[in-house]
Amino acid sequence: MLVLGTGGVSVFALQFAKAAGARVIVTSSSDEKLARLKELGADELINYRKTAQWGETVREMTDSAGADHVIEVGGAATLDQSMTAARVGGHIAVIGSLGNPTGLVTVTQLLRKHLRLTGLLVGSRRHQLDMVRALNATGIRPVIDRHFPLEAMADAFRYQASNRHVGKIALDI
Ligand SMILES: NC(=O)c1ccc[n+]([C@@H]2O[C@H](COP(=O)([O-])OP(=O)(O)OC[C@H]3O[C@@H](n4cnc5c(N)ncnc54)[C@H](OP(=O)(O)O)[C@@H]3O)[C@@H](O)[C@H]2O)c1
Known part of the structure:
Protein backbone atom coordinates (compact mmCIF):
# COMPACT_ATOMS: atom_id res chain seq x y z
CA MET A 1 0.00 0.00 0.00
CA LEU A 2 1.15 3.52 -0.77
CA VAL A 3 0.12 6.26 1.65
CA LEU A 4 0.59 9.94 0.75
CA GLY A 5 1.68 12.38 3.45
CA THR A 6 1.57 12.13 7.22
CA GLY A 7 -1.76 13.76 8.12
CA GLY A 8 -4.73 12.38 10.02
CA VAL A 9 -6.12 10.29 7.15
CA SER A 10 -2.81 8.87 6.01
CA VAL A 11 -1.44 7.89 9.43
CA PHE A 12 -4.71 6.10 10.22
CA ALA A 13 -4.46 4.33 6.83
CA LEU A 14 -0.90 3.27 7.71
CA GLN A 15 -2.07 1.84 11.04
CA PHE A 16 -4.94 -0.13 9.47
CA ALA A 17 -2.74 -1.39 6.63
CA LYS A 18 -0.06 -2.62 9.03
CA ALA A 19 -2.70 -4.34 11.19
CA ALA A 20 -3.85 -6.13 8.01
CA GLY A 21 -0.28 -7.29 7.32
CA ALA A 22 0.44 -4.99 4.37
CA ARG A 23 3.81 -3.64 3.36
CA VAL A 24 3.41 0.15 3.45
CA ILE A 25 5.30 2.85 1.56
CA VAL A 26 4.87 6.41 2.85
CA THR A 27 5.64 9.76 1.22
CA SER A 28 6.23 13.04 3.04
CA SER A 29 7.73 16.48 2.52
CA SER A 30 9.79 16.04 5.69
CA ASP A 31 12.52 13.54 6.70
CA GLU A 32 11.66 14.11 10.38
CA LYS A 33 8.04 13.16 9.77
CA LEU A 34 9.15 10.10 7.78
CA ALA A 35 11.28 8.99 10.73
CA ARG A 36 8.18 9.24 12.94
CA LEU A 37 6.19 7.09 10.50
CA LYS A 38 8.99 4.53 10.46
CA GLU A 39 8.45 4.21 14.23
CA LEU A 40 4.75 3.64 13.52
CA GLY A 41 5.56 0.74 11.19
CA ALA A 42 6.13 2.23 7.71
CA ASP A 43 8.32 -0.10 5.66
CA GLU A 44 9.64 2.27 2.99
CA LEU A 45 9.97 6.05 3.01
CA ILE A 46 10.07 8.61 0.20
CA ASN A 47 10.58 12.38 0.57
CA TYR A 48 8.40 13.75 -2.25
CA ARG A 49 10.18 17.14 -2.12
CA LYS A 50 13.50 15.49 -2.90
CA THR A 51 12.05 12.85 -5.27
CA ALA A 52 9.63 14.49 -7.70
CA GLN A 53 9.10 11.25 -9.67
CA TRP A 54 8.10 9.28 -6.55
CA GLY A 55 5.75 7.07 -8.58
CA GLU A 56 8.78 5.52 -10.30
CA THR A 57 10.50 5.11 -6.92
CA VAL A 58 7.52 3.11 -5.65
CA ARG A 59 7.82 0.86 -8.69
CA GLU A 60 11.55 0.34 -8.02
CA MET A 61 10.79 -0.49 -4.37
CA THR A 62 8.31 -3.15 -5.51
CA ASP A 63 10.49 -4.85 -8.16
CA SER A 64 8.63 -2.94 -10.92
CA ALA A 65 5.26 -4.36 -9.79
CA GLY A 66 3.76 -1.20 -8.24
CA ALA A 67 1.45 -0.69 -5.29
CA ASP A 68 -1.79 -2.69 -4.91
CA HIS A 69 -3.56 0.22 -3.21
CA VAL A 70 -2.89 3.96 -3.08
CA ILE A 71 -4.42 6.25 -0.45
CA GLU A 72 -4.65 9.40 -2.56
CA VAL A 73 -5.06 12.68 -0.65
CA GLY A 74 -3.18 15.06 -2.97
CA GLY A 75 -5.82 15.13 -5.73
CA ALA A 76 -4.98 16.33 -9.23
CA ALA A 77 -1.57 17.49 -7.98
CA THR A 78 -0.49 13.93 -7.20
CA LEU A 79 -2.86 11.65 -9.14
CA ASP A 80 -0.54 11.14 -12.10
CA GLN A 81 2.34 9.99 -9.87
CA SER A 82 -0.08 7.80 -7.92
CA MET A 83 -1.13 6.13 -11.17
CA THR A 84 2.54 5.57 -12.02
CA ALA A 85 3.04 4.04 -8.57
CA ALA A 86 0.04 1.69 -8.82
CA ARG A 87 0.35 -1.83 -10.17
CA VAL A 88 -1.54 -3.11 -13.21
CA GLY A 89 -5.11 -3.61 -11.99
CA GLY A 90 -4.29 -1.56 -8.88
CA HIS A 91 -6.72 0.50 -6.83
CA ILE A 92 -6.52 4.20 -6.00
CA ALA A 93 -8.79 5.47 -3.21
CA VAL A 94 -9.31 9.15 -4.05
CA ILE A 95 -9.97 10.69 -0.64
CA GLY A 96 -8.63 14.25 -0.66
CA SER A 97 -7.49 17.14 -2.82
CA LEU A 98 -4.82 18.91 -0.80
CA GLY A 99 -2.84 20.25 -3.74
CA ASN A 100 -3.89 22.17 -6.83
CA PRO A 101 -7.43 20.92 -7.65
CA THR A 102 -6.69 20.95 -11.36
CA GLY A 103 -3.82 19.26 -13.14
CA LEU A 104 -2.81 16.98 -15.94
CA VAL A 105 -3.86 13.36 -15.72
CA THR A 106 -2.46 10.88 -18.22
CA VAL A 107 -5.60 8.99 -19.18
CA THR A 108 -3.59 6.40 -21.13
CA GLN A 109 -1.99 5.29 -17.84
CA LEU A 110 -5.46 4.65 -16.47
CA LEU A 111 -6.36 2.56 -19.51
CA ARG A 112 -3.07 0.77 -20.01
CA LYS A 113 -2.85 -0.29 -16.37
CA HIS A 114 -6.53 -1.19 -15.91
CA LEU A 115 -6.62 1.00 -12.81
CA ARG A 116 -9.63 1.41 -10.54
CA LEU A 117 -10.19 4.85 -9.02
CA THR A 118 -12.75 5.09 -6.22
CA GLY A 119 -13.93 8.48 -5.01
CA LEU A 120 -15.06 8.61 -1.40
CA LEU A 121 -16.57 11.44 0.63
CA VAL A 122 -17.18 10.23 4.20
CA GLY A 123 -18.10 6.57 4.49
CA SER A 124 -21.45 5.09 5.48
CA ARG A 125 -22.66 4.24 9.01
CA ARG A 126 -21.83 0.61 8.17
CA HIS A 127 -18.24 1.65 7.35
CA GLN A 128 -18.02 3.48 10.67
CA LEU A 129 -19.26 0.47 12.66
CA ASP A 130 -16.84 -1.82 10.81
CA MET A 131 -14.01 0.59 11.58
CA VAL A 132 -14.88 0.71 15.28
CA ARG A 133 -14.95 -3.10 15.34
CA ALA A 134 -11.52 -3.14 13.69
CA LEU A 135 -10.19 -0.66 16.26
CA ASN A 136 -11.45 -2.84 19.10
CA ALA A 137 -10.09 -6.02 17.53
CA THR A 138 -6.63 -4.64 16.80
CA GLY A 139 -6.14 -2.21 19.67
CA ILE A 140 -5.22 0.56 17.23
CA ARG A 141 -5.32 3.97 18.87
CA PRO A 142 -5.34 7.16 16.78
CA VAL A 143 -2.10 9.12 16.67
N1 LIG B 1 -13.15 11.90 1.53
C1 LIG B 1 -13.32 11.93 2.83
O1 LIG B 1 -14.27 11.35 3.39
C2 LIG B 1 -12.32 12.67 3.67
C3 LIG B 1 -12.27 12.55 5.06
C4 LIG B 1 -11.28 13.23 5.76
C5 LIG B 1 -10.39 14.02 5.07
N2 LIG B 1 -10.49 14.14 3.73
C6 LIG B 1 -9.52 14.92 2.94
O2 LIG B 1 -8.33 14.18 2.90
C7 LIG B 1 -7.23 15.08 2.86
C8 LIG B 1 -6.29 14.78 4.02
O3 LIG B 1 -6.96 15.06 5.24
P1 LIG B 1 -6.13 15.03 6.60
O4 LIG B 1 -7.10 15.25 7.69
O5 LIG B 1 -5.25 13.82 6.65
O6 LIG B 1 -5.24 16.34 6.42
P2 LIG B 1 -3.98 16.79 7.26
O7 LIG B 1 -3.96 16.11 8.58
O8 LIG B 1 -3.94 18.27 7.21
O9 LIG B 1 -2.75 16.18 6.44
C9 LIG B 1 -2.28 16.74 5.31
C10 LIG B 1 -0.92 16.11 4.98
O10 LIG B 1 -0.91 15.71 3.62
C11 LIG B 1 0.37 15.91 3.08
N3 LIG B 1 0.27 16.69 1.84
C12 LIG B 1 -0.13 17.97 1.68
N4 LIG B 1 -0.04 18.32 0.40
C13 LIG B 1 0.44 17.25 -0.26
C14 LIG B 1 0.77 16.98 -1.59
N5 LIG B 1 0.62 17.92 -2.55
N6 LIG B 1 1.25 15.76 -1.89
C15 LIG B 1 1.38 14.80 -0.94
N7 LIG B 1 1.07 14.99 0.34
C16 LIG B 1 0.62 16.20 0.66
C17 LIG B 1 1.22 16.62 4.12
O11 LIG B 1 2.05 15.62 4.67
P3 LIG B 1 3.62 15.90 4.85
O12 LIG B 1 3.71 17.12 5.73
O13 LIG B 1 4.12 14.66 5.47
O14 LIG B 1 4.19 16.16 3.50
C18 LIG B 1 0.20 17.09 5.14
O15 LIG B 1 0.67 17.04 6.45
C19 LIG B 1 -7.83 16.49 2.87
O16 LIG B 1 -7.97 16.93 1.53
C20 LIG B 1 -9.19 16.27 3.50
O17 LIG B 1 -10.12 17.26 3.10
C21 LIG B 1 -11.43 13.47 3.02
Whole structure:
Protein backbone atom coordinates (compact mmCIF):
# COMPACT_ATOMS: atom_id res chain seq x y z
CA MET A 1 0.00 0.00 0.00
CA LEU A 2 1.15 3.52 -0.77
CA VAL A 3 0.12 6.26 1.65
CA LEU A 4 0.59 9.94 0.75
CA GLY A 5 1.68 12.38 3.45
CA THR A 6 1.57 12.13 7.22
CA GLY A 7 -1.76 13.76 8.12
CA GLY A 8 -4.73 12.38 10.02
CA VAL A 9 -6.12 10.29 7.15
CA SER A 10 -2.81 8.87 6.01
CA VAL A 11 -1.44 7.89 9.43
CA PHE A 12 -4.71 6.10 10.22
CA ALA A 13 -4.46 4.33 6.83
CA LEU A 14 -0.90 3.27 7.71
CA GLN A 15 -2.07 1.84 11.04
CA PHE A 16 -4.94 -0.13 9.47
CA ALA A 17 -2.74 -1.39 6.63
CA LYS A 18 -0.06 -2.62 9.03
CA ALA A 19 -2.70 -4.34 11.19
CA ALA A 20 -3.85 -6.13 8.01
CA GLY A 21 -0.28 -7.29 7.32
CA ALA A 22 0.44 -4.99 4.37
CA ARG A 23 3.81 -3.64 3.36
CA VAL A 24 3.41 0.15 3.45
CA ILE A 25 5.30 2.85 1.56
CA VAL A 26 4.87 6.41 2.85
CA THR A 27 5.64 9.76 1.22
CA SER A 28 6.23 13.04 3.04
CA SER A 29 7.73 16.48 2.52
CA SER A 30 9.79 16.04 5.69
CA ASP A 31 12.52 13.54 6.70
CA GLU A 32 11.66 14.11 10.38
CA LYS A 33 8.04 13.16 9.77
CA LEU A 34 9.15 10.10 7.78
CA ALA A 35 11.28 8.99 10.73
CA ARG A 36 8.18 9.24 12.94
CA LEU A 37 6.19 7.09 10.50
CA LYS A 38 8.99 4.53 10.46
CA GLU A 39 8.45 4.21 14.23
CA LEU A 40 4.75 3.64 13.52
CA GLY A 41 5.56 0.74 11.19
CA ALA A 42 6.13 2.23 7.71
CA ASP A 43 8.32 -0.10 5.66
CA GLU A 44 9.64 2.27 2.99
CA LEU A 45 9.97 6.05 3.01
CA ILE A 46 10.07 8.61 0.20
CA ASN A 47 10.58 12.38 0.57
CA TYR A 48 8.40 13.75 -2.25
CA ARG A 49 10.18 17.14 -2.12
CA LYS A 50 13.50 15.49 -2.90
CA THR A 51 12.05 12.85 -5.27
CA ALA A 52 9.63 14.49 -7.70
CA GLN A 53 9.10 11.25 -9.67
CA TRP A 54 8.10 9.28 -6.55
CA GLY A 55 5.75 7.07 -8.58
CA GLU A 56 8.78 5.52 -10.30
CA THR A 57 10.50 5.11 -6.92
CA VAL A 58 7.52 3.11 -5.65
CA ARG A 59 7.82 0.86 -8.69
CA GLU A 60 11.55 0.34 -8.02
CA MET A 61 10.79 -0.49 -4.37
CA THR A 62 8.31 -3.15 -5.51
CA ASP A 63 10.49 -4.85 -8.16
CA SER A 64 8.63 -2.94 -10.92
CA ALA A 65 5.26 -4.36 -9.79
CA GLY A 66 3.76 -1.20 -8.24
CA ALA A 67 1.45 -0.69 -5.29
CA ASP A 68 -1.79 -2.69 -4.91
CA HIS A 69 -3.56 0.22 -3.21
CA VAL A 70 -2.89 3.96 -3.08
CA ILE A 71 -4.42 6.25 -0.45
CA GLU A 72 -4.65 9.40 -2.56
CA VAL A 73 -5.06 12.68 -0.65
CA GLY A 74 -3.18 15.06 -2.97
CA GLY A 75 -5.82 15.13 -5.73
CA ALA A 76 -4.98 16.33 -9.23
CA ALA A 77 -1.57 17.49 -7.98
CA THR A 78 -0.49 13.93 -7.20
CA LEU A 79 -2.86 11.65 -9.14
CA ASP A 80 -0.54 11.14 -12.10
CA GLN A 81 2.34 9.99 -9.87
CA SER A 82 -0.08 7.80 -7.92
CA MET A 83 -1.13 6.13 -11.17
CA THR A 84 2.54 5.57 -12.02
CA ALA A 85 3.04 4.04 -8.57
CA ALA A 86 0.04 1.69 -8.82
CA ARG A 87 0.35 -1.83 -10.17
CA VAL A 88 -1.54 -3.11 -13.21
CA GLY A 89 -5.11 -3.61 -11.99
CA GLY A 90 -4.29 -1.56 -8.88
CA HIS A 91 -6.72 0.50 -6.83
CA ILE A 92 -6.52 4.20 -6.00
CA ALA A 93 -8.79 5.47 -3.21
CA VAL A 94 -9.31 9.15 -4.05
CA ILE A 95 -9.97 10.69 -0.64
CA GLY A 96 -8.63 14.25 -0.66
CA SER A 97 -7.49 17.14 -2.82
CA LEU A 98 -4.82 18.91 -0.80
CA GLY A 99 -2.84 20.25 -3.74
CA ASN A 100 -3.89 22.17 -6.83
CA PRO A 101 -7.43 20.92 -7.65
CA THR A 102 -6.69 20.95 -11.36
CA GLY A 103 -3.82 19.26 -13.14
CA LEU A 104 -2.81 16.98 -15.94
CA VAL A 105 -3.86 13.36 -15.72
CA THR A 106 -2.46 10.88 -18.22
CA VAL A 107 -5.60 8.99 -19.18
CA THR A 108 -3.59 6.40 -21.13
CA GLN A 109 -1.99 5.29 -17.84
CA LEU A 110 -5.46 4.65 -16.47
CA LEU A 111 -6.36 2.56 -19.51
CA ARG A 112 -3.07 0.77 -20.01
CA LYS A 113 -2.85 -0.29 -16.37
CA HIS A 114 -6.53 -1.19 -15.91
CA LEU A 115 -6.62 1.00 -12.81
CA ARG A 116 -9.63 1.41 -10.54
CA LEU A 117 -10.19 4.85 -9.02
CA THR A 118 -12.75 5.09 -6.22
CA GLY A 119 -13.93 8.48 -5.01
CA LEU A 120 -15.06 8.61 -1.40
CA LEU A 121 -16.57 11.44 0.63
CA VAL A 122 -17.18 10.23 4.20
CA GLY A 123 -18.10 6.57 4.49
CA SER A 124 -21.45 5.09 5.48
CA ARG A 125 -22.66 4.24 9.01
CA ARG A 126 -21.83 0.61 8.17
CA HIS A 127 -18.24 1.65 7.35
CA GLN A 128 -18.02 3.48 10.67
CA LEU A 129 -19.26 0.47 12.66
CA ASP A 130 -16.84 -1.82 10.81
CA MET A 131 -14.01 0.59 11.58
CA VAL A 132 -14.88 0.71 15.28
CA ARG A 133 -14.95 -3.10 15.34
CA ALA A 134 -11.52 -3.14 13.69
CA LEU A 135 -10.19 -0.66 16.26
CA ASN A 136 -11.45 -2.84 19.10
CA ALA A 137 -10.09 -6.02 17.53
CA THR A 138 -6.63 -4.64 16.80
CA GLY A 139 -6.14 -2.21 19.67
CA ILE A 140 -5.22 0.56 17.23
CA ARG A 141 -5.32 3.97 18.87
CA PRO A 142 -5.34 7.16 16.78
CA VAL A 143 -2.10 9.12 16.67
CA ILE A 144 -3.06 12.52 18.11
CA ASP A 145 -0.40 15.14 17.56
CA ARG A 146 -2.02 17.89 19.66
CA HIS A 147 -5.38 18.68 21.15
CA PHE A 148 -7.02 22.05 21.73
CA PRO A 149 -9.97 23.19 23.86
CA LEU A 150 -13.13 23.73 21.80
CA GLU A 151 -12.89 27.51 22.31
CA ALA A 152 -9.47 27.46 20.62
CA MET A 153 -10.75 25.83 17.44
CA ALA A 154 -9.27 28.63 15.32
CA ASP A 155 -5.83 27.88 16.82
CA ALA A 156 -6.33 24.20 15.90
CA PHE A 157 -6.98 25.17 12.28
CA ARG A 158 -3.96 27.52 12.31
CA TYR A 159 -1.84 24.66 13.63
CA GLN A 160 -3.13 22.37 10.87
CA ALA A 161 -2.36 25.04 8.26
CA SER A 162 1.21 25.31 9.61
CA ASN A 163 1.67 21.67 8.54
CA ARG A 164 3.79 20.75 11.57
CA HIS A 165 1.55 17.92 12.71
CA VAL A 166 1.79 14.15 12.25
CA GLY A 167 -1.54 12.32 12.54
CA LYS A 168 -4.62 13.92 14.01
CA ILE A 169 -5.38 17.25 15.68
CA ALA A 170 -8.23 16.90 18.19
CA LEU A 171 -10.67 19.23 19.95
CA ASP A 172 -11.60 18.63 23.60
CA ILE A 173 -15.39 18.67 23.95
N1 LIG B 1 -13.15 11.90 1.53
C1 LIG B 1 -13.32 11.93 2.83
O1 LIG B 1 -14.27 11.35 3.39
C2 LIG B 1 -12.32 12.67 3.67
C3 LIG B 1 -12.27 12.55 5.06
C4 LIG B 1 -11.28 13.23 5.76
C5 LIG B 1 -10.39 14.02 5.07
N2 LIG B 1 -10.49 14.14 3.73
C6 LIG B 1 -9.52 14.92 2.94
O2 LIG B 1 -8.33 14.18 2.90
C7 LIG B 1 -7.23 15.08 2.86
C8 LIG B 1 -6.29 14.78 4.02
O3 LIG B 1 -6.96 15.06 5.24
P1 LIG B 1 -6.13 15.03 6.60
O4 LIG B 1 -7.10 15.25 7.69
O5 LIG B 1 -5.25 13.82 6.65
O6 LIG B 1 -5.24 16.34 6.42
P2 LIG B 1 -3.98 16.79 7.26
O7 LIG B 1 -3.96 16.11 8.58
O8 LIG B 1 -3.94 18.27 7.21
O9 LIG B 1 -2.75 16.18 6.44
C9 LIG B 1 -2.28 16.74 5.31
C10 LIG B 1 -0.92 16.11 4.98
O10 LIG B 1 -0.91 15.71 3.62
C11 LIG B 1 0.37 15.91 3.08
N3 LIG B 1 0.27 16.69 1.84
C12 LIG B 1 -0.13 17.97 1.68
N4 LIG B 1 -0.04 18.32 0.40
C13 LIG B 1 0.44 17.25 -0.26
C14 LIG B 1 0.77 16.98 -1.59
N5 LIG B 1 0.62 17.92 -2.55
N6 LIG B 1 1.25 15.76 -1.89
C15 LIG B 1 1.38 14.80 -0.94
N7 LIG B 1 1.07 14.99 0.34
C16 LIG B 1 0.62 16.20 0.66
C17 LIG B 1 1.22 16.62 4.12
O11 LIG B 1 2.05 15.62 4.67
P3 LIG B 1 3.62 15.90 4.85
O12 LIG B 1 3.71 17.12 5.73
O13 LIG B 1 4.12 14.66 5.47
O14 LIG B 1 4.19 16.16 3.50
C18 LIG B 1 0.20 17.09 5.14
O15 LIG B 1 0.67 17.04 6.45
C19 LIG B 1 -7.83 16.49 2.87
O16 LIG B 1 -7.97 16.93 1.53
C20 LIG B 1 -9.19 16.27 3.50
O17 LIG B 1 -10.12 17.26 3.10
C21 LIG B 1 -11.43 13.47 3.02
